[in-house]
Amino acid sequence: MPDDATIEDRLKAMIVERLFLKVSPSEIADDDILMQKFEIDSVRLFEIVIGLEEVFDISLEDDEFSIERFESVKAISDLVRTKLPAEA
Amino acid sequence: MEEPLYFPSDGFRLFGVLHLQEGARPPSSESRVTGHASRIGFVFCAPFGEEQKQAYRVYVEMARRLEGLGFPSLRFDYRGTGDSHGAFAEFSLAGALRDIQAAAAFLSQRTGVARVGLIGLRLGASLALKSVECGVRSAECQEPEEAGSGGTRHAARVTPLPSSLVPRPSLLVLWQPIVDGALFYRLNIRRMLVRQMMTHGKATGERDTGSAETIDLDGFLASRAMCEEIKALRISDFGLRIADFPPTLLVQFAPTTEPTAEVRPLVERLGPKGSFLSFVMEPFWDRLGYIDCGAAIEATVAWVVGRAGPRGG
Numbered sequence: 429m430p431d432d433a434t435i436e437d438r439l440k441a442m443i444v445e446r447l448f449l450k451v452s453p454s455e456i457a458d459d460d461i462l463m464q465k466f467e468i469d470s471v472r473l474f475e476i477v478i479g480l481e482e483v484f485d486i487s488l489e490d491d492e493f494s495i496e497r498f499e500s501v502k503a504i505s506d507l508v509r510t511k512l513p514a515e516a
Numbered sequence: 517m518e519e520p521l522y523f524p525s526d527g528f529r530l531f532g533v534l535h536l537q538e539g540a541r542p543p544s545s546e547s548r549v550t551g552h553a554s555r556i557g558f559v560f561c562a563p564f565g566e567e568q569k570q571a572y573r574v575y576v577e578m579a580r581r582l583e584g585l586g587f588p589s590l591r592f593d594y595r596g597t598g599d600s601h602g603a604f605a606e607f608s609l610a611g612a613l614r615d616i617q618a619a620a621a622f623l624s625q626r627t628g629v630a631r632v633g634l635i636g637l638r639l640g641a642s643l644a645l646k647s648v649e650c651g652v653r654s655a656e657c658q659e660p661e662e663a664g665s666g667g668t669r670h671a672a673r674v675t676p677l678p679s680s681l682v683p684r685p686s687l688l689v690l691w692q693p694i695v696d697g698a699l700f701y702r703l704n705i706r707r708m709l710v711r712q713m714m715t716h717g718k719a720t721g722e723r724d725t726g727s728a729e730t731i732d733l734d735g736f737l738a739s740r741a742m743c744e745e746i747k748a749l750r751i752s753d754f755g756l757r758i759a760d761f762p763p764t765l766l767v768q769f770a771p772t773t774e775p776t777a778e779v780r781p782l783v784e785r786l787g788p789k790g791s792f793l794s795f796v797m798e799p800f801w802d803r804l805g806y807i808d809c810g811a812a813i814e815a816t817v818a819w820v821v822g823r824a825g826p827r828g829g
Contacts, residue, residue, distance in 0.1 A: 445771045448798050471803055474710040478703060493709045493719035 435484075435505045442479045443501075447472055458502040473498060480504060486511040517583075523592075525618035526611065531599035532592030532619065535583040536627060556686065556824045557629035558582060558589040559619045561640035561647075564746075565704065565736045567801040568597070571637050574800065578635070578813045585821060588627040589635075592619050605730050605739040609643065609749065616647050617682045624683050633687030633762075633820070638801055639700070641693035642751060644685065648761065649754050651684035687823055688764040689816055692799065695778055697749025708734040751782060761789040765819045767812060768794040791819060 433441075440453035449466060462468050468476070476498065481487060486508065497507045517538050522529045560575050562568050579589045594612045596602035620632040636644035694700045709719040711734070723732040730737050764786050770776050773794045775783045783792050793815055800807040 448771065469804055470711050470714045471707075473714065474707050474802075477706055477710055490709060490719050490721045493713045495713055495717045498713075 435508050436501050438483055439480065439501050439504055439508070442483050443476060446475045446479045456501060458505075459500050462498070462500060476504070480508060484508050484512065518580075523618065523622040525595065525615045528595040528615075529601045530592050530595060530615055530618065532590050532622075533579070534623075534626065535579045535589045535591070537583055537586050537588070540586070540588070540627075555629055556587065556631040556633055557623045557627055558587060558633045558635050558687075558820075559616060559623055560589060560591040561616055561634055561636035561644045562592070562594060562597070563636075563638035563640045563801060566707065566734055567638050570803065571801045574637070574809045574813065577809070578816065581813060581817050582820070585817065587820070587824070588623065588629060590619050590623045604737050605742075608739070608742050609646075609745045612643055613646055613650060616643060617650065620647075620685070621682050630683075631686040631824075632683040633689065633824070634685045635689040635691075635816075636693070637691040639694050639746075641690035642695070642697075642749060644688055645690060645693060645751060645756075646754060648685050648688065649756055651682070684762075686762050687820065688762055689767070689820065690764060690782075691767045691812070691816075692769050692779075692801075693751060693766075693782070694749065695751045695782060697745075698747045700749070701743060701747045704734045708732070756785075758785070758787045758789055761786055763791075763823050764789055765791045765793065765816065767816065768792070769797055769799050769812070770794060771796060793819075 436458055437453065440456045443449065443456065443462070443466075444451060444453045447466065447468075456465075462476075463473075466472070477488065477493075488507075488511070492507065497503055517536050517540075519534045519536065521532055521534055523532060524530070558579075560579060562575070563571055575591050579591055582589050592615070593600040594607055594615045596604045596607035596611075616634065620634070623629065624632055634644035634647060636642070709721075712719040712721075725732050725737055729741075730739055731743060732738075733743065766779065766783060766786065768775060768779050773796060775792060775794070783790060793812075795812050795815075797812075798807055800809055
């Protein structure tokens with residue numbers, strides 16, 4: 429993954445890898461509803477949570493576990509941005 | 517032939533299933549000398565909680581495969597888990613280690629095998645590795661502990677098994693061991709929060725168990741002391757040198773064939789005693805749907821046969 433990859437790109441790559449999806453990351457649109465498109469159940473969502481904490485070195489608080497925050501790549505990237513330190 | 521049975525450990529009655537090839541009999545001292553019977557058997561060390569449920573059938577299939585090749589084995593439930601006696605809150609890592617030792621001693625005594633190998637997945641793999649340390653430095657694993665109030669134990673205090681009765685592991689099979697207990701604990705909490713989110717739309721946090729001494733660990737009533745034990749578990753802290761390891765197979769399940777950052781230090785530590793296999797497949801212990809583990813089972817059995825010889829002779 430290049431250094432200038434966007435949060436969305438890194439998320440898509442992580443999702444494809446950790447869920448063993450047989451699609452290319454570029455085939456995931458930012459606003460695809462992940463649960464519908466990839467039949468995401470609780471264990472796959474768990475995998476996404478763990479993956480994004482690992483990839484972005486962030487830690488989610490209990491009250492951030494709400495379903496709408498994980499609906500799409502766009503929603504997840506919005507959440508990630510709130511957890512990352514502001515750029516200088 | 518599969519025989520469901522109970523065997524003792526620290527006063528607990530542990531449930532197990534003994535796999536012994538049809539017609540096989542515990543060898544006499546003469547047959548041990550002439551090599552008529554399998555000389556190595558295997559104890560399956562179970563993973564923890566939800567992972568144990570998901571992996572149950574894989575253990576059954578691997579034990580049957582070994583049985584078909586003449587290797588006896590014992591699958592069992594730790595104290596306080598599955599069909600074994602005791603409350604779940606009485607499960608502890610120290611207790612589980614003693615249960616593994618009791619299972620190895622029972623298997624050896626019941627089938628006459630001279631050597632015992634340990635096969636473990638996730639926490640079971642970490643405990644199998646810890647058992648090696650117990651064999652090398654027994655003082656670290658033999659401290660007596662107070663018996664709890666529940667269950668059907670009879671001993672007021674634990675009497676360690678005589679070391680002469682506990683075979684040191686002579687082969688190790690480690691399927692994706694937990695290398696960092698704190699991370700594992702965190703994953704269990706995360707799994708619970710995600711389930712709550714899927715059910716209620718958002719997480720509701722730690723659930724009241726009615727006792728300050730226990731917590732709901734993803735559906736399992738765990739003692740806080742056990743949770744602290746798990747958090748403190750770090751394979752890198754095990755006091756083992758290369759010379760201490762028996763031949764060991766480390767199996768990884770990951771998106772890559774190369775050792776991940778998680779297991780690479782253990783691969784390096786095992787050195788020439790270690791064999792490494794990676795399966796590019798989903799972590800079957802963490803999935804709801806069926807995942808075919810046949811290739812991993814076959815590769816593991818082939819490694820075992822290669823190290824133990826036909827029928828362990």
